[in-house]
Amino acid sequence: MNARRTPWWHAAIAMVLGLGAGAGVAILGESSGTTLIGTPWFVPVALGVIGVIALVLAVNVHQYAATDPKKRPKTFVNPSVAFNTLVLCKAMILAGAALAGWYGGQIIPTITHIEGSFYEQAVLQCAVTAAVCLADMVIGFVGEWLCKLPPTEGPENPKMKEQQRQSGLAGAAAKTTR
Template sequence: MTMRRTPWWQYMIAALAGCLLGVGVAKLSDSLQFDMLGAPVAVSVVMLVMGLVVLALAIQVHTYARTDPKKRTRRLDPERAVNTLILSKALGLAAAFLLGWYGVQLVVALPHGEAPYYASAIRECAIAAAVSLIDMIIGIISEWFCQLPPDEGPENPKIKEHQRQQRQLARGGVAKRS
């Protein structure tokens, strides 16, 4: 199974979707006098802790993948590695969406900053947007950490070199010995 890195444009689409939904909710909340601006600081703390947990898991996968197989002291469950990759992708995309959501709320609240409610909402949205940006970066880095080197399958550079040498020998050429 081959997993591909999340392309940059998917993060942009997620952020744009968050912006569009944020604008729609902001307009709706203005017309209905129903406030949905801001996020409690506890939400930002939970988001940051979740990002750090995903980063810690990705570092474990990265350390295992980069360690020489002869020097490994324990085995990493492949399912855990795949789940860490999935968490990394989900964290990056969800954080991009939330960055758009809180960013738009911040922009909508800025003109009303002199009112105490909006001043509080601006502070909360700024914190939540910053944490969302941090989580998006953590998701992208964690996804990169979860890249595994090719095994002894057909994608391994050693196997490709061996196949090239075999073709060269079959044509009557001289191949170097490894």
């Protein structure tokens, strides 16, 4: 299986959509008189813990994949753990971007009311959570890169391409000397 890297513009689109949705919900909340902005403090903590776990798993997969197969330690890394780590990192890219846009979008319309203690607290909560979501997005990109496997001894491997080129040149030289 060959997994492709997540393009940066997917994260940009998710962030713009989240920004629009977050701003729309904040404006709707202001016009209706309900409190739809802000986030509990456990949300950035939980998102930060998930980001750290994903980074540790990605580093572990990278260390396992980068060592010589004969010298690999007997760790908990197996193909399903590596695949699930890659999927987690890909999900963190998109979810981190969308949630950063969501919480950043809530800040934009409410920043004009920051003198009120409720809005001050809500803007602080949204800013901290948006920063953690951005960090999760970056961790997702880094983790996705760390989960990249080195080429196998198949035809994609640079060593094999060089050997094929060398054998092709040797075969051509043998034909011309006859």
